Amino acid sequence: MKIGVIGGSGIYQIEGVPSTEISVNTEYGEVKVFLAQVDDREVYFLPRHGLGHSVPPHLVNYRANIRALQGLGAQRIIATNAVGSLNPEIKPGTVVLVDQFLDFTKGRKSTFFEEGKVVHTDMTNPYCPEMIEVASKITTPFPLRKGGVMVVTEGPRFETAAEVKAFAMLGGDVVGMTSVPEVVLSREAGMCYLSLAIVSNFAAGLQEQVSHEEVLNIMDKLNNQVQMFILDLIKAM
Numbered sequence: 474m475k476i477g478v479i480g481g482s483g484i485y486q487i488e489g490v491p492s493t494e495i496s497v498n499t500e501y502g503e504v505k506v507f508l509a510q511v512d513d514r515e516v517y518f519l520p521r522h523g524l525g526h527s528v529p530p531h532l533v534n535y536r537a538n539i540r541a542l543q544g545l546g547a548q549r550i551i552a553t554n555a556v557g558s559l560n561p562e563i564k565p566g567t568v569v570l571v572d573q574f575l576d577f578t579k580g581r582k583s584t585f586f587e588e589g590k591v592v593h594t595d596m597t598n599p600y601c602p603e604m605i606e607v608a609s610k611i612t613t614p615f616p617l618r619k620g621g622v623m624v625v626t627e628g629p630r631f632e633t634a635a636e637v638k639a640f641a642m643l644g645g646d647v648v649g650m651t652s653v654p655e656v657v658l659s660r661e662a663g664m665c666y667l668s669l670a671i672v673s674n675f676a677a678g679l680q681e682q683v684s685h686e687e688v689l690n691i692m693d694k695l696n697n698q699v700q701m702f703i704l705d706l707i708k709a710m
């Protein structure tokens with residue numbers, strides 16, 4: 474089993490797991506990936522925003538990242554996404570195994586199929602039901618919620634209070650900036666994709682203010698626990 478791990482904000486490696494950095498060339502650009510071994514699984518770790526968080530969500534080279542993991546032979550992807558909560562029942566510090574998305578991104582390169590043959594990829598259940606099932610059975614020190622709707626915005630700004638109200642009315646549970654097109658491209662490439670949506674705050678209007686520092690603070694606190702969770706998950710695949 475070969476597994477790609479895409480680390481979002483605050484998650485840049487898996488501590489205690491030695492890795493080797495390699496460069497993967499794709500038709501969309503070069504990608505740095507860290508190779509590691511966990512039991513008999515090969516793990517490809519890819520920090521989405523680069524080391525030191527230098528690439529903002531709207532400028533991530535999603536196609537290069539997913540193509541690189543596909544080229545390495547990854548069959549499954551575990552991704553982390555920092556999110557705000559739209560749902561009073563979902564508190565900061567929770568990890569949501571989201572099972573649906575609402576796409577509010579604009580202007581991103583969201584497909585591998587731009588010209589040539591026409592391909593429409595089934596997106597009924599974009600997030601891997603099998604991986605959600607396995608993940609939901611793992612015991613965690615943080616609240617883990619099975620299922621939820623992820624709204625994905627273009628960013629890099631946070632939402633307005635009115636947008637948050639509207640997203641909640643549409644059925645959204647959490648809002649983030651990175652799951653689309655990542656999950657879409659993974660499905661197009663035939664890989665099973667799991668998102669660990671890490672709730673760092675209540676979204677705009679549900680708390681006084683939203684700041685990037687607050688997001689990074691919570692991610693810092695949860696970092697080790699989420700890394701351990703990812704390790705358990707890799708072993709359970």
Ligand code: HPA
Pocket residue numbers: 555556557558626631632648649650673674675676677683688
């Ligand atoms: N909105 C969008 N993305 C986020 C948020 C938020 O409130 N928190 C962390 N990522």
